[in-house]
Amino acid sequence: CLHHLRGEFAFALWDEPNQTLFAARDRFGIKPLFYAVRDGTVVLASEAKALFAAGVPARWDPASFHQANSLVPIPDQDRSLFDGVRQVPPGHYLLVSRGNLQVVRYWDFDYPPADSAPPRSDADYAERFRQALDEAVRLRLRADVPVGCYLSGGVDSCAVLGLAARHRRDPIRAFTLTFDRAEYDEGAIAREMAERAGADFYPIPIRQADLADHFPDAIWHSETLCINAHGVAKFVLSRAVRDAGYKVVLTGEGSDEILxxxxxxxxxxxxxxxxxxxxxxxxxxxxxxxxxxxxxxxxxxxxxxxxxxxxxxxxxxxxxxxxxxxxTTGFKLHALFSAPFVAEFADRDPCRSLLNGLDVNxxxxxxxxxxxxxxxxxxTHLPNYVLTMLGDRMEMAHSIEGRVPFLDHRVVEVVAALPVAQKIRGVTEKYVLREATRPVLTDTVYRRHKHPFTSPPVALSPNEGLHELLQDTLRGPVLTSLPFYDQAKVVALLDRLPAMDVSERTAVDGVLMMLLSACVLHDRFKLAA
Known part of the structure; x- marks a missing residue:
C-alpha cells in the first residue's frame, strides 16, 4: 500500500487476527515516528516525550550525543539522542509479529550511475520538472480551510508561491520572517515577489529578544540540538500563522536537498x-x-x-x-568535551558509523x-534537522500543517534522474528550478544566489536577550550537570567572544547553539546520563 501513498505521513496499524503491528513513515521523514521496546512491549509515538510519558526512561544516549557533536547536529538515521528511543527511518516501515521486529526499506532516492542520463535539451528537462512540481503544488492546495505560503527571498518558496497563485482566484497570504540585521533580512525581496504573485504580504518581525523568549520551548518541541536560532524563528512564525487564523501552509523545504x-x-x-x-x-x-x-x-x-x-x-x-x-564545527565541540567523555569515545569514527548504516554499494x-x-x-540532515528544527516540529507546535511540494516523491524521482549539470550549472545552484519557474519569478529572485535561512548569530548582539540567556546558561548549574562538556573550557570560550571579529563570531555560532540547546534538553526533560 505504501507505494500508492503520496505526501507526508506516519501511521501505525494493528492487525488483530494476525497479531501483527505495521507502522510506516513517509519517504523523506517529514513526519516523525519513534519507537522503543520496554518490558517486551513495542511503544510508538510521534515524539520522544510521549515515550517518556509511557514509561521509557528519559536518558541521554552518549554514543548518539557524541555522533551529533561530530557530524553536527545529527545522530545516525535510525537513532535519537535518547537511550532506547529509535526512529523508523524515512522510507521504511516497522513490522512486529510474535516477538519479531523488522525495519524494512520500501523507497530510496536511486540516483543513476554517473553519465547515464539520456541526452535532452535544457528546455525538455525544465518542462518535465515544471509539470511535476506544478502538480505537487496543485494537489497540496486542496483543503477545506485557507492555505497560506511561507515566503522568503529564496527561489524555492518564491517558486511555490508563484505556481500556487496560478491555481487560485483569490490572493494567497504569504508569511515572511524579517530580521533586524540587513545581511539576514529578506523582507524586501519577499515583498517584491508577493506583489508579483498578487499575494497578501504578511511580514513577521523577529528580534533577538523574541528568540530568547521562545528558545527553550522551541528546543523542547524539536527534541534535538540546533546550530542556529533559525528554528526558534520558525517556531515564532508558526505561532503568528496560527494567530492569523491559518492552519495549512505550503513551504519550500526540500528543494536545496534535491537540487x-x-x-x-x-x-x-x-x-x-x-x-x-x-x-x-x-x-x-x-x-x-x-x-x-x-x-x-x-x-x-x-x-x-x-x-x-x-x-x-x-x-x-x-x-x-x-x-x-x-x-570543523565538530572539532571545536570536541575541544570542549570532558576528559571522561573523550576517553569513552576515543576510538570511535562517527563517519564510518554513519556509512555502515547505509547501502554504500x-x-x-x-x-x-x-x-x-x-x-x-x-x-541525515534532511530528516534529522531540516524537517525537524525547521519543519514539522516547529509547525505542529502551533497546530500548523506544513505541506512540502518539493518532497513529493514524484518530483524527487524526476529530479534524481536529472544530470548534475541541471542542478548546478557553473556556480548557479538549482538551475533547472530557475528555468522551469522563471515565468512566475521576479528577476531579483531568478538571478539571486542561495542565501541560507539563518537568524543573526547570537554573538553579534552581546547586549540582547539571547546572548544573556546563552551566558547565564553556559556559566550556570545546568551545564555543570551535563556530563559531556568541561565547563571551564566552555567558560573560556565565552570569555574569548568579545575579542573575536564578526567573521569569527559567525563561525562559532553553531558551537554556541549546540551547547545551549543541549542544556535546554537536559533541563527540560531531566535527562539522566
Whole structure:
C-alpha cells in the first residue's frame, strides 16, 4: 500500500487476527515516528516525550550525543539522542509479529550511475520538472480551510508561491520572517515577489529578544540540538500563522536537498565534478564562493581545522563538503568535551558509523560525487534537522500543517534522474528550478544566489536577550550537570567572544547553539546520563 501513498505521513496499524503491528513513515521523514521496546512491549509515538510519558526512561544516549557533536547536529538515521528511543527511518516501515521486529526499506532516492542520463535539451528537462512540481503544488492546495505560503527571498518558496497563485482566484497570504540585521533580512525581496504573485504580504518581525523568549520551548518541541536560532524563528512564525487564523501552509523545504542548493554542493561540483576545468579557474571560483557566502562560514562551508574524514575518503574516494564543514564545527565541540567523555569515545569514527548504516554499494558506488553528497545529506540532515528544527516540529507546535511540494516523491524521482549539470550549472545552484519557474519569478529572485535561512548569530548582539540567556546558561548549574562538556573550557570560550571579529563570531555560532540547546534538553526533560 505504501507505494500508492503520496505526501507526508506516519501511521501505525494493528492487525488483530494476525497479531501483527505495521507502522510506516513517509519517504523523506517529514513526519516523525519513534519507537522503543520496554518490558517486551513495542511503544510508538510521534515524539520522544510521549515515550517518556509511557514509561521509557528519559536518558541521554552518549554514543548518539557524541555522533551529533561530530557530524553536527545529527545522530545516525535510525537513532535519537535518547537511550532506547529509535526512529523508523524515512522510507521504511516497522513490522512486529510474535516477538519479531523488522525495519524494512520500501523507497530510496536511486540516483543513476554517473553519465547515464539520456541526452535532452535544457528546455525538455525544465518542462518535465515544471509539470511535476506544478502538480505537487496543485494537489497540496486542496483543503477545506485557507492555505497560506511561507515566503522568503529564496527561489524555492518564491517558486511555490508563484505556481500556487496560478491555481487560485483569490490572493494567497504569504508569511515572511524579517530580521533586524540587513545581511539576514529578506523582507524586501519577499515583498517584491508577493506583489508579483498578487499575494497578501504578511511580514513577521523577529528580534533577538523574541528568540530568547521562545528558545527553550522551541528546543523542547524539536527534541534535538540546533546550530542556529533559525528554528526558534520558525517556531515564532508558526505561532503568528496560527494567530492569523491559518492552519495549512505550503513551504519550500526540500528543494536545496534535491537540487543542490547549498554552497557546499557547489563546492563539491567545483572540486569533484568539474569536468576537467582548469585548476586555476576552479581555485578562483572556490575563493569567490567562500567570499560570497560569509554567513555560511562554519555552518555550510568549512572553517579551520576539522575532525578526520579519512574513513569517508577511503570508502567514497572523496569527502563531501558538508561533512568537511560539519567536521570543523565538530572539532571545536570536541575541544570542549570532558576528559571522561573523550576517553569513552576515543576510538570511535562517527563517519564510518554513519556509512555502515547505509547501502554504500547499492546507492553510492558509481554515482557522481554531487549525487553522493546529496544522498548522504538527505539521509541525515534532511530528516534529522531540516524537517525537524525547521519543519514539522516547529509547525505542529502551533497546530500548523506544513505541506512540502518539493518532497513529493514524484518530483524527487524526476529530479534524481536529472544530470548534475541541471542542478548546478557553473556556480548557479538549482538551475533547472530557475528555468522551469522563471515565468512566475521576479528577476531579483531568478538571478539571486542561495542565501541560507539563518537568524543573526547570537554573538553579534552581546547586549540582547539571547546572548544573556546563552551566558547565564553556559556559566550556570545546568551545564555543570551535563556530563559531556568541561565547563571551564566552555567558560573560556565565552570569555574569548568579545575579542573575536564578526567573521569569527559567525563561525562559532553553531558551537554556541549546540551547547545551549543541549542544556535546554537536559533541563527540560531531566535527562539522566
Amino acid at each position: 543542490g542548493g547549498y554552497p557546499h554542493f557547489r563546492r563539491d561540483m567545483l572540486l569533484h565534478d568539474n569536468g576537467g576545468q582548469d585548476p586555476r579557474e576552479v581555485g578562483q571560483l572556490l575563493e569567490d564562493l567562500q567570499r560570497a557566502n560569509p554567513v555560511s562560514r562554519g555552518l555550510l562551508l568549512p572553517d579551520g581545522q576539522g575532525l578526520s574524514l579519512d574513513g569517508v575518503r577511503r570508502v567514497l574516494g572523496f569527502a563531501p563538503s558538508w561533512m568537511e564543514a560539519n567536521a 547499492g546507492q553510492l558506488a558509481g554515482r557522481a560525487p554531487v549525487h553522493q553528497a546529496l544522498y548522504l545529506w538527505a539521509k
